[in-house]
Amino acid sequence: MTDYDAIIIGAGHNGLICASYLAKAGKSVLVLDARGEPGGCASTREFAPGHHVSDCAQWLSQFDQSIVKDLDLKAAGLKLGKPKATISLQSDGDHLVIDGDTISGAGVDSADQAAYRDFKKMVRSFAKLMTTLYRSRPPKLVEQNWTDRLTLMKLGLSLKLLSREHLRDLMRIVMINIYDVMNEHFSHAALKSTIALDAVTGTNMGPRSPNTVYSYLHRATGEHLGQTGTTQVLGGMGAFGQSLATAAEKCGAKIQLGSSVTTIAKTDDRITGVTLDSGEQISAKLVISSADPSTTFRRLLGYHQMEAGMAKRVECYRSRSGTAKLHLALSGLPSFTGLSETQLTERLVITPPMDGMETALNPMKYRELSDLHIFDISIPTIEDPGLAPQGQHSLTAIVHYVPYAPDIGWEAGKPQLINQLISELEGYAPGIGALVTTSELVVPSDFEASHGMTGGSWHHGELSIDQALMMRPFPGSTQYATAVEGLYLCGAGAHPGGGLQGLPGRNAAKEILKRGAL
Amino acid sequence: MSDVSRDTMLLTTPFHSRVEAMCDLNDWGNWMGYTTPNAYFDIELEYFAVRSTTGVFDLSPMNKYRVTGPDAQRYLDRLITRDVGKIGVDRVGYAIWCDDNGQVMDDGTIFRLGEQDYRICSYQRADDWLAWNTLGFDVTIENESEAVAGLAVQGPTSCTVLTLLGCTDLNQLKPFGIAHYSFEGRPLMVSRTGFTGDLGYEVWVPPESAEALWDQLFELGRDYLIKPIGSHALELARIEAGFLQANVDFMPAEEVVRVGRTRSPFELGLGWLVDFKKPLFNGRSALLKEQEKGSRYRFAMLDVEGNKPAEHSFILKGDKQVGTVTSAAWCPTAKANVAYAQIEMPHGAVGDELVAEIYYQRELHWTRLLAPCKVIDAPIFKSPKRWQTPAPPH
Ligand SMILES: Cc1cc2nc3c(=O)[nH]c(=O)nc-3n(C[C@H](O)[C@H](O)[C@H](O)COP(=O)(O)OP(=O)(O)OC[C@H]3O[C@@H](n4cnc5c(N)ncnc54)[C@H](O)[C@@H]3O)c2cc1C
DSSP states (O other), X not given: OOSEEEEEEOOBHHHHHHHHHHHHTTOOEEEEOSSSSTBTTSOEEEEETTEEEXXXXXXXXXXXXXXXXXXXXXXXXXXXXXXXXXXXXXXXXXXXXXXXXXXXXXTOOHHHHHHHHHHHHHXXXXXXXXXXXXXXXXXXXXXXXXXXXXXXXXXXXHHHHSOHHHHHHHHHHTTSOHHHHHHHHOOOHHHHHHHHHHHHTTSSOOTTSTTHHHHHHHHXXXXXXXXXXXXXXXXXXXHHHHHHHHHHHHHTOEEEOSOOEEEEEEETTEEEEEEETTSOEEEEEEEEEOSOHIIIIIIIIOGGGSOHHHHHHHHHOOOOOOOEEEEEEESSOOOOTTOOTGGGGSEEEEOOOHHHHHHHHHHHHTTOOOSOOEEEEEOTTTTOGGGSSTTOEEEEEEEEOOOSSOTTOHHHHHHHHHHHHHHHHHTTSXXXXXXXXXXXXXXXXXXXXXXXXXXXXTTSXXXXXXXXXXGSSOTTSOTTBOSSTTEEEOSTTSTTOSSTTOHHHHHHHHHHHHHTOO | OOOBOSSOSSBOOTTXXXXXXXXXXXXXXXXXXXXXXXXXXXHHHHHXXXXXXXXXXXXXXXXXXXXXSTTHHHHHHHHXXXXXXXXXXTEEEEEEEEOTTSOEEEEEEEEEEETTEEEEEESSOOHHHHHHTTTTSOOEEEEOTTTOEEEEEESTTHHXXXXXXXXXXXXXXXXXXXXXXXXXXXXXXXXXXXXXSSSEEEEEEOGGGHXXXXXXXXXXXXXXXXXXXXXXXXXXXXXXXXXXXXXXXXXXXXXXXXXXXXXXXXXXXXXXXXXXXXXXXXXXXXXXXHHHHOOXXXXXXXXXXXXXXXXXXXXXXXXXXXXXXXXXXXXXXXXXXXXXXXXXXXXXXXXXXXXXXXXXXXXXXXXXXXXXXXXXXXOSOOOGGGTOSSOOOO
């Protein structure tokens, strides 16, 4: 007799979703998380008196809508803001606005617009194909069974449905980089770099890195998952996590927060449960981890508990990150050159042209701070005023590229970098610095400490083709099962990867139930 | 032994000056990057030295890795398929190791030199794999291939010769035992191990002792008809005695690029080296699955009719090709024509009668021969001397 059917490590969105589906199927499930609140990277924190920000993920743009329905998240309190346009800020104040399939401003002409529509059409058909793969478990490379063949057949069919040119294009571009693809399609510099930004967001790559087309398509699946555009969650991203926790409990799962798992227990050749930092031991038929693969296998299980080839794969698994967050508490609403007040609530991005993006990346490689950054900005307090004291606002920005451990160290590095970032913002929002009452820079190593993912990696491990689909996180531990009997994965480190998508958690639960592993 | 020789790009062993002096045929081969004699004076006479008196084989090119540290035993237990705990201090164990797919990477011997002090002696270079295996273990791996020179001293008079050299009471040493001596002020280690299936030893010394060791051995052994032997003679002896050879009878898993060309321990007749009682070792889960599902191949020793070695032959069952030969030789002592073959399941069980399709050539004339053969259950050469303690006087 075990204490539970399944223990899920991590009450991030994927852990909670996996728990919900399993509990719905009548399984007894315990979800454990080291943090005090549910949601993992979907979290809200008060970083200055009265200022609450989504302190890790800030945009909901690719969440699978079937999960919203299955788990009735609306009833559980999930409220989304309005879909946002992306406004790419230009220093002359003539900004590029991307709203759905239309682009305007920044001198775009009808040729650019037509090119953009064609590009979107192509991307949409590729992303649709990927969505087929994303909604099911990834087929195995060898030894497929019928489920895998079906997935491949569906994929084959979808490939056939692509026009011949599109098919040829997909084969060609998926292995190259977004830089070349942008240059093939567009001549407008800001348009190119704004699209390229979506390809490098959350990665450790520049526009010229291979795999950036794949990561762009990964984000583009959002549209097919039923999400209409980029939105903010009312109440902050933590409210999203909270709604999932409410749903999971309603399904019958038990959630225990403030409980850090120190080891995944194994006797002979099977997982038996977990040990907590309190020393408590809890047993279960299965342990399903939504912690990242490096944490799960290296730290919690231990290399000595697995075969050496697997230890090697874990050791070689890449999970670096160049993504930081800047949080500013503002005494009033800032003003951006060329933006109306209502536009301030949209998604604002600042990026140099593509060559500049590469230049911005370079210092990170050598553990140095850059003097040029890429910003993905939200001022959530306009749509959701309750997040800040009356009349005040907060600005949060996803910032690229920030080294994991700069040579000068973070004690000296942070104040320097915060000043640098604010002065870069001043170029678009003159006077913003004077409004800042509190500033905070959260770097990858901080995320590692606060949210538990190795390297602070957005996707729990770089989402590149060698670590994606049927190879995610690595061969031998795909399809949510791992090479270790009784240990499963359900987090962003599993197929199809990171971002607030919910699919790893959902697919893992379905796979476990289908296998009759419980 | 790291000097690059003047004539070749190959390395030379610490015995090279002596080996070269005795290599009348000047017939050299490349063994793992070292220049080593294929034959010294006559393959058959060298072979008969091993079987009737003493043959000396320079095995310095073997790779030697020292494994030490608090986790040494646990490390090895995860690395190899058998239970390392069963190898006592000053004992040697034959072992194989697999990758995670349960495919054999190499075979070798594990020398236990202390509580947590082991030496792996392997055919293949294994630095990379052994290093990856240290993840999660408190062990140190040192490649001491160049720090240890070795000679195989094999044959009925080998114990006597080594005793004359100063290895007191060597006849008391059990098979797979290790004894420590000193030679000219430096350590000399003897293990009762070998590749010939008869009474025999392997002698291990620091490279500085190599030349003196060789000189004294041949001096003291002269009356016992000691002879140097090259790799061709050893090849004959090992086939007769039933030993597999990496790169010949199986491809080391790490070197294989084509799908399906690797072999599992079961497919090499080495299932007895796999101990599933151990909760974890590389390849365990794959091998458990194979045990359930069945293997693809069976390793078979064949007694082939006639005297034409079935080298590279196809093996037929009726009209159907069911296997191929990996090693074959006419074995002079056993007076038998032996072949090792990989046979597709379900064929190749002991007693199965098959046909070897042999091609041979005399003066540019090729002949095809269909030689009936039978799967035998044990090596054709069995010497009781191999297992006797005290070692029998000749
Ligand atoms: C800076 C940053 C910004 C991002 N912005 C966005 C965004 O705007 N939009 C978007 O869609 N995605 C964004 N992402 C990516 C997204 O947040 C993640 O991919 C996603 O949240 C991963 O979800 P998860 O449930 O798989 O894992 P997590 O949310 O990481 O949850 C894993 C949980 O496991 C817990 N855990 C780990 N180890 C243990 C242990 N030993 N014991 C107990 N508990 C443990 C952790 O505490 C954590 O709560 C961002 C990521 C980062 C780093």
